[in-house]
Amino acid sequence: xxxxxxxxxxxxxxxxxxxxxxxxxxxxxxxxxxxxxxxxxxxxxxxxxxxxxxxxxxxxxxxxxxxxxxxxxxxxxxxxxxxxxxxxxxxxxxxxxxxxxxxxxxxxxxxxxxxxxxxxxxxxxxxxxxxxxxxxxxxxxxxxxxxxxxxxxxxxxxxxxxxxxxxxxxxxxxxxxxxxxxxxxxxxxxxxxxxxxxxxxxxxxxxxxxxxxxxxxxxxxxxxxxxxxxxxxxxxxxxxxxxxxxxxxxxxxxxxxxxxxxxxxx
Ligand code: ZN
Ligand code: FE
Numbered sequence: 299x300x301x302x303x304x305x306x307x308x309x310x311x312x313x314x315x316x317x318x319x320x321x322x323x324x325x326x327x328x329x330x331x332x333x334x335x336x337x338x339x340x341x342x343x344x345x346x347x348x349x350x351x352x353x354x355x356x357x358x359x360x361x362x363x364x365x366x367x368x369x370x371x372x373x374x375x376x377x378x379x380x381x382x383x384x385x386x387x388x389x390x391x392x393x394x395x396x397x398x399x400x401x402x403x404x405x406x407x408x409x410x411x412x413x414x415x416x417x418x419x420x421x422x423x424x425x426x427x428x429x430x431x432x433x434x435x436x437x438x439x440x441x442x443x444x445x446x447x448x449x450x451x452x453x454x455x456x457x458x459x460x461x462x463x464x465x466x467x468x469x470x471x472x473x474x475x476x477x478x479x480x481x482x483x484x485x486x487x488x489x490x491x492x493x494x495x496x497x498x499x500x501x502x503x504x505x506x507x508x509x510x511x512x513x514x515x516x517x518x519x520x521x522x523x524x525x526x527x528x529x530x531x532x533x534x535x536x537x538x539x540x541x542x543x544x545x546x547x548x549x550x551x552x553x554x555x556x557x558x559x560x561x562x563x564x
Contacts, residue, residue, distance in 0.1 A: 303562040304334055304337045305521070306328075306330050306360075309476050310476055311355070311476070312325055312326060315409065322402065323365075327350060329355065348373060353420060362386050372402060372403070376412070378473065384422065394411065398553050416460075417450070417455055418455040422436070423437060432469050434470050434518075442472070442524075443483045453554050457554045472516040472521060477508075477512060483499060486524060487536040495520075505519070514556045530557070535557075
């Protein structure tokens with residue numbers, strides 16, 4: 299498998315997920331079909347599937363345009379079964395934990411993945427996990443050093459969704475929906491200035507962004523060390539959150555909720 303990030307709109311990423319055996323590719327989260335079709339052409343691959351993480355227009359806004367560029371019935375569209383009504387063009391609704399194969403409709407061999415239900419940013423958000431390839435596509439739930447806003451869920455639900463992702467193998471590469479890494483790290487540093495891995499990651503990311511390079515992928519291991527939304531057991535973070543929020547948050551969910559509120563206003 300080869301993954302090619304395709305910049306979309308202002309700071310979104312779509313991803314071509316290429317099967318090098320067949321030169322077929324799926325694409326995660328199409329906001330703008332043109333650049334995705336161009337990227338597929340440039341890479342010499344045939345698009346066979348869209349993998350939509352959630353219904354927001356900056357993630358599915360290009361689905362119908364991309365379908366219209368292909369022969370009828372040439373592409374699958376995956377999305378969460380419980381939110382099928384909001385995923386344009388959906389052909390293959392997926393439930394939590396359901397296996398799927400990245401291949402053209404009627405085809406049978408391609409990269410194998412699994413849907414992971416991770417609600418809270420929206421109530422129908424899923425991740426696409428390719429265990430054999432050690433890669434996960436997390437949309438607007440898990441970002442490098444951050445997480446999505448709570449539009450259709452609460453802090454407890456987001457915390458549980460992030461923990462599901464954090465339980466994947468450490469070496470799993472994390473491909474996220476937005477290039478928010480630099481500002482996420484700036485926020486994280488206000489909470490854990492003493493976290494050496496965080497300081498190092500901020501420095502690495504600063505140099506990537508200075509060259510206008512994407513900060514994808516991260517890894518599950520890196521996120522556990524640097525993402526404030528996976529670190530409610532850090533004493534330094536808990537003390538900072540209490541001091542900055544003025545809340546006497548004690549349990550993990552309350553710390554998480556206070557961290558999310560601080561980030562909303564950062
Ligand atoms: Zn979103
Ligand atoms: Fe988004």
